[in-house]
Amino acid sequence: SARAAARTSVLSRRWRHVWADVPELILDGGGPDAPPSFLDVVDAALGAHAAPTVERLLIAVGDADADAITSDRAASWLRFAATRVAGTLSLLVPQGLGWWSSSLIPVELPVCGRAKRVTLQLRDAWRLQPPPPAAGVFMALTALTILFGRMEGSELTALVSTQCPCLRDLKLSLSLVHVSGVVSVHSDTLRSLQLCICNSTQVEVIAPRLEKLCVYDTFMGRISAPKLSELFWTGGNADGSHQFDVVSRRLRLLEIVGLRSITKSLLQQFDEVEEMKLFMSIPKGTEGYRIFLNQTNKLPMCKTLHVSILDFNHHGLAPTLLHLLKICNSTTKEVYFQLIPHDYQQEYSCPSSCPCRLPESQMVDVMTLTSLEEVIICSHSKSYGELEFVQKLCKCNATSLKKLVTVHDNERSRVHVESNEVTEKIRTLYPPNVKVEFYVI
DSSP: OHHHHHHHHHTOTTTHHHHTTOSEEEEEOSSTTOOTTHHHHHHHHHHHOOOSOEEEEEEEOOGGGTTTOOHHHHHHHHHHHHHHEEEEEEEEOOOOTTOOOSSOEEEEOOOOTTOSEEEEEOOTTEEEEOOOGGGOOOTTOOEEEEEEEEEOHHHHHHHHHTSOTTOOEEEEEEEESSTTEEEEEEOSSOOEEEEEEETEEEEEEEOTTOOEEEEESOOOEEEEETTOOEEEEESSOOOSOEEEEEEOSEEEEEEEEEESSOOHHHHTTOSEEEEEEEEEEOOSHHHHHHHHHHHTSSOOEEEEEEEEEETGGGSOHHHHHHHHHHHTTTTOOEEEEEEEOSOTTOOOOSOTTSGGGSGGGGOOTTOBOSSOOEEEEEESSOOHHHHHHHHHHTTSBOTTOOEEEEEEOOGGGHHHHHHOHHHHHHHHHSOTTSEEEEEEO
């Protein structure tokens, strides 16, 4: 095969003149044709390459070599990249069987002055040590990704805040060496930032041009980003320990994922959101539903609302969806509900005293949804709560409603849809100008 021939030529002086000056080196040890001596092949290829400039260097260590790769070997590859790479550098090392270790192994990151994009996926026990400030800067670097591995908080701060003066895209998913570490990301050029930093007690972000921020796992910290337009927040509860100092109160996109309950302090930070996506699980019991009502009693005005509810049948579905529509009724035009049940056979598992079962939660005659034009409901199978919501929605004052769509991703629902008994009944509830559609995918 061509790949086999390429591997052979790496170690063959006879063929060295053919490939020694190629502008790209793609060394992938994860494929089915990877040689058993892949690490030696990489060493030989880098040692024999004669071109002064490499536009792209990709070294992907396969799982078979995960436990054989040493930090010294990886450091030697990085030293080659520092002197040759003028475009994209990617070093991908899998975790291996012994991925966790109490002792850290240092790996030095030299200054890659000409590299424009750098991606490093490291073993968790490797401690990445960036060059000291006096060694120079990553002058051409615009995109930096560091996955796994460990770093000192002060060294990480210096790397991203002072040694990468042209950085526009930064992705960090790693752990700090010491628990209670502090990290500061201060950049005048940064446009996109993804953060998942373990062992940190405080993270400070000061980025006047930042447009997109993704936060994985909640941190205590300060955010100053006056041009922020997209915020993605997932992980633990954003309990107010974060501080938005200079951030616009209008966003293009706000997405909150993986929270046990939607956090009031984060939602009330913004007045208007063009598109809002919420992924939530309402806690069981009366108190759990009261917490949900309290935390969602004020939502940003939005044009498009996506709500994914995990374990939705712990409470009454219709009152829950109607509550969300009522809170967003002034500006919302499109609503998408995704329902993810815990038990398909269980409905209303909460006590009769739960607010979702009280008569006032069922009242819809006085509910006005002035802007609502389209409602889409996606669930695994048809449920009583879904049918109840559809029936109550038609009683609301929703004069702008044009389309109602239900989508089931379960073959068992096909019988109900094709029978037309339920679907026709629902269609008769709505005026002719409202298009009612049913799909099974």
